Amino acid sequence: MIEEDLDSIRSDFPIFEFNPKLIYMDSAATSQRPKNVIDKVTEVYSHYNSNVHRGIYSMAEKVTEEYENSRKEIAKFLGANADELIFTKNTTESLNLVAYMLLPKLKNGVITITELEHHSNILPWREVASLANAEIRTVAVDREGKIDYADFEKKVSGSSVLSFTHISNVAGTTLDAKKMVSAAKAEGAITVVDGAQAAPHLKLNLHDLGADFYALSGHKMLGPTGIGILYGNKRLLEDLEPPFRGGEMVTEVHAEGQEWNDVPLKFEPGTPNFAGAIGFGEATKYLEKIGMNDIESYEKKLGKALMEELTKIDGLEYIGPSEGRAALLSFKLKGYHPHDIAAFLDTRSIAIRSGFHCAQPLHERFGFFDGSARASLYFYNNLDEIESLAYSLKELVRL
Amino acid sequence: MSYFFIENIMDHYKNPRNMKIINEASSVFGDSNPTCGDTVKIFIKVNENKIEDIGFQGHGCALSMASSSLLTEMVKGSEMQDALKITESDLMRELGIKELGPNRIKCIALSVKTLKMAIIQYLSKVNHAGGGT
Ligand SMILES: Cc1ncc(COP(=O)(O)O)c(C=O)c1O
Numbered sequence: 001m002i003e004e005d006l007d008s009i010r011s012d013f014p015i016f017e018f019n020p021k022l023i024y025m026d027s028a029a030t031s032q033r034p035k036n037v038i039d040k041v042t043e044v045y046s047h048y049n050s051n052v053h054r055g056i057y058s059m060a061e062k063v064t065e066e067y068e069n070s071r072k073e074i075a076k077f078l079g080a081n082a083d084e085l086i087f088t089k090n091t092t093e094s095l096n097l098v099a100y101m102l103l104p105k106l107k108n109g110v111i112t113i114t115e116l117e118h119h120s121n122i123l124p125w126r127e128v129a130s131l132a133n134a135e136i137r138t139v140a141v142d143r144e145g146k147i148d149y150a151d152f153e154k155k156v157s158g159s160s161v162l163s164f165t166h167i168s169n170v171a172g173t174t175l176d177a178k179k180m181v182s183a184a185k186a187e188g189a190i191t192v193v194d195g196a197q198a199a200p201h202l203k204l205n206l207h208d209l210g211a212d213f214y215a216l217s218g219h220k221m222l223g224p225t226g227i228g229i230l231y232g233n234k235r236l237l238e239d240l241e242p243p244f245r246g247g248e249m250v251t252e253v254h255a256e257g258q259e260w261n262d263v264p265l266k267f268e269p270g271t272p273n274f275a276g277a278i279g280f281g282e283a284t285k286y287l288e289k290i291g292m293n294d295i296e297s298y299e300k301k302l303g304k305a306l307m308e309e310l311t312k313i314d315g316l317e318y319i320g321p322s323e324g325r326a327a328l329l330s331f332k333l334k335g336y337h338p339h340d341i342a343a344f345l346d347t348r349s350i351a352i353r354s355g356f357h358c359a360q361p362l363h364e365r366f367g368f369f370d371g372s373a374r375a376s377l378y379f380y381n382n383l384d385e386i387e388s389l390a391y392s393l394k395e396l397v398r399l
Numbered sequence: 400m401s402y403f404f405i406e407n408i409m410d411h412y413k414n415p416r417n418m419k420i421i422n423e424a425s426s427v428f429g430d431s432n433p434t435c436g437d438t439v440k441i442f443i444k445v446n447e448n449k450i451e452d453i454g455f456q457g458h459g460c461a462l463s464m465a466s467s468s469l470l471t472e473m474v475k476g477s478e479m480q481d482a483l484k485i486t487e488s489d490l491m492r493e494l495g496i497k498e499l500g501p502n503r504i505k506c507i508a509l510s511v512k513t514l515k516m517a518i519i520q521y522l523s524k525v526n527h528a529g530g531g532t
Contacts, residue, residue, distance in 0.1 A: 337460035339435060339506070340403075347401045355435055370436040370459070399403075 002290065002298040002379055009290070010380055014038065021349040023385045028169050028197060028328055028376030029353055030219045033283070040282040041224055044275040052274045053248055053265070067274045070281025077284035078214075078231065079205030086230040086237075086264040087277050091196040092120040094215035094230035095163075097267065098192055099124035100243035101232075102161060105190070106132035109160030112189070114139040114147060115365055116168040116175075119358045121194045125163060134160070141365070145171030145320040152180065159189040166198035170359045170374070171320035172303070172328045174198070181211045190236070196220055200378070201299055201326060203292035206231055218276065222283035227276030230267070237263040246270050295379045302377045302386065303327040309390040310375075314397060319366045328376035330357070332368060336396065341373040344399075348392040350385075352376075402462055405495045411465035416472050419454040426521035430513045432505055437463045439510050441471075441517045450474050450482055450518075460506055466490050467510035479518050487511055 002009065010016050012034040015024070024032060048062040055061075068082070075082040088094045111125045111134050129136050137155040140148045145168060156162055162184035167174050177198075181191045192213040198204070200221035206214055213236075218227040232240075242249055242260060246269035252259040260266045287295070303325045310316055315334030333341060338354035345352055356363050356371045363371055375389060402408050421427075421442035429440035437459030444452040453471045457464065470490060474482040487507050491499060499507070 337435075337437075339460035339462070339503070343401060343460075343462075343503075344403050347403060 002294050003382075006380070006382055012036070012286075013380060016380075019349075023348075023350040023381075023388055025350060025352045025375040025377055025381065025385070025389065027200075027378035027381075028220070028357070028374065030225070031200060031222050031378055032380065033222050033224070034286050036286055037222055037224065037279050037282045041275050041279040044278050049275075051271055063274060063278075066278045066281075067272075070278045073281040074229065074284050077204075077288060078199070078229075079207050079209075080231050081234070083263055084206075084231055084234050084237065086232065086267045087272050088215075088228040088230050089226055089273070090217040090219065090228040091118075091194060091215045092228075094213075094228050095120050095192070095194060096124040097230055097243065098213045098215065098232070099128045101240045101267075102190060103128045103132055103243070104241065106134045106160055108132070109134045110137060110158055111135070111161045111163065112137045112139060112155050112159040112184075113162075114152075114164045114175075115141045116145065116147075116165050116171060116173065116362055117163075117359065118165060118169055118194065118196070119360070120196075121163055121165060122361070125161075139164070141171070141173075144322065145173045145362075145366075147173075147175055147180070153183065156180075156184050156187055156189065159184060159187055161192060162189045163192035163194065165194040165196075167201065167326050168320070168359075168362070169197045169328075169376075170330045170357050170362050170372070172325035172330070173321055174202075174324070174326060177211065178209055181209060185210070197326065202296055212236055218280040218283060222286055223280035224273075224276040224283075226273045227280045232264075232267075234263065237267070242266050242269070244269050248272075290379060298379055299327040299377065300324075302381060302383070303329075305383055305386050306375060306377065306389075309386050310393065313390065313393050316393075319362070319368065319372060327378070327381070328374060330368075330372040330374040332370070332372050333393065333397065338371050338373040341393070341396065344396045345389070345392055348388070348395075350389055350392060352389075402465075402494075402496055407469075407495050408461060408465040411468040411494075412461040415455075415464060415468040417454050417468065417475070418456065420456060421452055421454045424454075426517045426524070428513055428517035428520055430509060430516065432459070432463070432509050434505070435459065437506060437509055439463065439467050439513045441467075441510070441513045443514075443517050443521065445479065445521055448479055450477060450479060455510070459509075462503060462506040463509055466494060466507045469493055470510045470514060474514065479522070483515060483518055485511060485514075 013032045048059045050060040052064045052067045072082045139155050140151045184191045191211045193211045195216040199216040212233045214231040219225040249269040250258045318331040342354035353374045424442035425445040431438040439457035442454040455467050
């Protein structure tokens, strides 16, 4: 159980040793990383650093093997096959990549997203929509930041692509991804899920979920920065053309013509972030060791406590559901700008985010025109820290 | 020290100076910080190259509001040319802040930039009109 092991879990994260007072509540922006991940990246660079999929000397074989083993490790973690995972830089790159992959299929089509989306799941679609003369539809959410399913059914009908976030990074709502994916598939739409906030917190099985594409970032789930994943349905990946081209993604290039490499390398042009990819594999091993089911149930408790403690504060308003939220809360306090809240909490060694969290339309939808302050937790947080947060916010209100 | 505990800042934030609209202003300019939603609008009344009166309206974080308030105090009665020379560092010094991260400098820069634009707008208007007569 996480709660009993929390001291030992926290000791795996060097940042808490370096900074014992730190109360880190900005994990939705980026998580902290355990020592095994940091050590693994150092190991790559100091023991077998060489380029992947190129050299034939033993070190190059070793790094290639580690790189591909990591892909297998991550695939196992996600309930997918290794050859369905494309290494990218982050979720943003994954979503841009899939948007450009699908561009040829979108002529005069319909792209459906939701009001909950992060800018990275809005702007790539706007771009391909303008190139393909496609229409963008936005599914509404209700007052609690939950999908309005009546509106969803209306909008998804006739869609070519449905792309939505699995967990909202602002409202903390978890969408019924399976239901939405199957409804969209029944309409013949290609489905894309932004899993940036879900992959770190939920036990996933991508094959069971059935989405055609799933995007995520390593740095939000204990991995190094600069490494992400785009999962793609194998048949589609084989069928689609690579939008970006160069070395490694081809097998033969002649004066005229070329042969694409196999999936997924076809979509990984140039030297990849191999140290990051190998470190990410190590991160998923760590998450497996803790157990995603345990993480899910412990974080439910954290989310509930966060909600209960913070809503006791006079003048606090929040975005999202009153129940069943992820362990994050975006809020505002009457009379205090979100930056002032974050700056004050910083004096108490509490790190939270303030601003629009790359989801400005959503803030506007809920009348949060100055943005919000957001506390986002992970399994290394505890109930005492939530109490400290609430205490400090009350201190601010009294100031 | 965090700006939260600098009395000068909290004083300007809670009791802003010159927070008013000037109906007969010579120039009005408004701007915003899209990343945080802060807005500032500055009104200047010019008499013989001097900022005879100044007012501001806006909303935002304590830093942006306090720095706008202080800036209006600093330039009231001074020559436009001198007001144009004021920088973010001058304001920080006056506020009593030693250091500020790059994200928060923007909160101070907003009023400095807006005042400059109000003055430049006034000068170009006058120059145009002057050219014709
Ligand atoms: C829901 C959601 N989508 C996409 C992203 C973008 O992730 P990244 O910055 O790693 O590309 C984020 C991260 O803030 C997010 O929360």
